[in-house]
Amino acid sequence: xxxxxxxxxxxxxxxxxxxxxxxxxxxxxxxxxxxxxxxxxxxxxxxxxxxxxxxxxxxxxxxxxxxxxxxxxxxxxxxxxxxxxxxxxxxxxxxxxxxxxxxxxxxxxxxxxxxxxxxxxxxxxxxxxxxxxxxxxxxxxxxxxxxxxxxxxxxxxxxxxxxxxxxxxxxxxxxxxxxxxxxxxxxxxxxxxxxxxxxxxxxxxxxxxxxxxxxxxxxxxxxxxxxxxxxxxxxxxxxxxxxxxxxxxxxxxxxxxxxxxxxxxxx
Amino acid sequence: xxxxxxxxxxxxxxxxxxxxxxxxxxxxxxxxxxxxxxxxxxxxxxxxxxxxxxxxxxxxxxxxxxxxxxxxxxxxxxxxxxxxxxxxxxxxxxxxxxxxxxxxxxxxxxxxxxxxxxxxxxxxxxxxxxxxxxxxxxxxxxxxxxxxxxxxxxxxxxxxxxxxxxxxxxxxxxxxxxxxxxxxxxxxxxxxxxxxxxxxxxxxxxxxxxxxxxxxxxxxxxxxxxxxxxxxxxxxxxxxxxxxxxxxxxxxxxxxxxxxxxxxxxx
Numbered sequence: 001x002x003x004x005x006x007x008x009x010x011x012x013x014x015x016x017x018x019x020x021x022x023x024x025x026x027x028x029x030x031x032x033x034x035x036x037x038x039x040x041x042x043x044x045x046x047x048x049x050x051x052x053x054x055x056x057x058x059x060x061x062x063x064x065x066x067x068x069x070x071x072x073x074x075x076x077x078x079x080x081x082x083x084x085x086x087x088x089x090x091x092x093x094x095x096x097x098x099x100x101x102x103x104x105x106x107x108x109x110x111x112x113x114x115x116x117x118x119x120x121x122x123x124x125x126x127x128x129x130x131x132x133x134x135x136x137x138x139x140x141x142x143x144x145x146x147x148x149x150x151x152x153x154x155x156x157x158x159x160x161x162x163x164x165x166x167x168x169x170x171x172x173x174x175x176x177x178x179x180x181x182x183x184x185x186x187x188x189x190x191x192x193x194x195x196x197x198x199x200x201x202x203x204x205x206x207x208x209x210x211x212x213x214x215x216x217x218x219x220x221x222x223x224x225x226x227x228x229x230x231x232x233x234x235x236x237x238x239x240x241x242x243x244x245x246x247x248x249x250x251x252x253x254x255x256x257x258x259x260x261x262x263x264x265x266x267x
Numbered sequence: 268x269x270x271x272x273x274x275x276x277x278x279x280x281x282x283x284x285x286x287x288x289x290x291x292x293x294x295x296x297x298x299x300x301x302x303x304x305x306x307x308x309x310x311x312x313x314x315x316x317x318x319x320x321x322x323x324x325x326x327x328x329x330x331x332x333x334x335x336x337x338x339x340x341x342x343x344x345x346x347x348x349x350x351x352x353x354x355x356x357x358x359x360x361x362x363x364x365x366x367x368x369x370x371x372x373x374x375x376x377x378x379x380x381x382x383x384x385x386x387x388x389x390x391x392x393x394x395x396x397x398x399x400x401x402x403x404x405x406x407x408x409x410x411x412x413x414x415x416x417x418x419x420x421x422x423x424x425x426x427x428x429x430x431x432x433x434x435x436x437x438x439x440x441x442x443x444x445x446x447x448x449x450x451x452x453x454x455x456x457x458x459x460x461x462x463x464x465x466x467x468x469x470x471x472x473x474x475x476x477x478x479x480x481x482x483x484x485x486x487x488x489x490x491x492x493x494x495x496x497x498x499x500x501x502x503x504x505x506x507x508x509x510x511x512x513x514x515x516x517x518x519x520x521x522x523x524x525x526x527x528x529x530x531x532x533x534x
Contacts, residue, residue: 262333
């Protein structure tokens, strides 16, 4: 801070600065900006004319504030959630996913002889939601969003997390209800989600989700329903294999991070 | 109001052109919509003219880094963006208004522009001020808190322009910005373009030759994915003769150039 000007100088400054040279006026002004004490002194030595002017300005400002628009209300974070596009676009898909899981749960309770449908369906449960979360058909603003610096793997992961936040608890609940081990319920679904994201860098997320689901249905779900026996990869011993697959696929996806920056025509 | 000017803002540019393409080829589906385009654009407002299907929108998408070029070189702000390069730095300096832009109907205009500013990775403290300024600039101040779904076509277009200019882009790409604007708003828009042309590179794609002549410093004309002509609006006007189709000198120039290009291609 600059040195305090003498009270006499401040008084003369308040009276209009007569007899002070420009350099002194500037240094007083610079000092007043940072010194509350000298500002108080200045206010005390203001002339009647200055007070009248200040009153007029204050009245004008108060009138303008009263007549002008109200300040924008600060929004609470949760009030914006229901306006998010993703929430509404995902709603039907997630409802369907949860309904299918519920049916599988009921079927399992009614027909204990069949191989666990919950286990067979759990891996592909998050995929419809993931496909919708990163698709140019579902997102109306895809063209705007793709041109921004935030578009990319991080955004895809954030949207996938929103899907998993619903699907994983549903799977865990259904699994706990029918006495299936939590690891066998969740690890395959996480592995398939990772696989969809990893393959999405090459083929587009929507295609990858469709391809992975179809392959799983044809190669595993249908045969095991027909022969009425669970495949080897859904037995407790295969948990490390699923964990390894997750790590490998995640590493692949991370290495192809630039593949998500543009929404190609394939999506 | 004072603000700090960062070193990056005053640093001299090391690139001769803001937008530079060499033999650029871009696909729209299977069709090669931009086929060997050589273009060099500097600071100023450039009007992009061309008949339907000339490749204007596809070129805009490629320049906005939304689609990946199929071949050739594309350099924006001195950075090559055709390969697997990191696009974030370039995208932060981009503003893009797509031809048909989707939006989230439940968002208000302010929320929409704020969301886009956030996606463009603007500093958090700068967002509210920049959003208000962008909305004021396009004349939507009174509608700032209206839901997007309640807006008319022209207002939506202006909201789209607001999100494009919110980050004070160095490269601004506007695809058909004047569609749905009434004559008075078109005049305001031209005024804004002249403002922007002082320190950024603006590319405006349009069908309206009079818009280009009135507000652009430079005319770029393409047909079937190739550059037909680049010059000043006065040059364009001088191209036309009495026998050419059109109601104004500029329109006659436009049709004369197109006719000559088609005759040249037919030989």
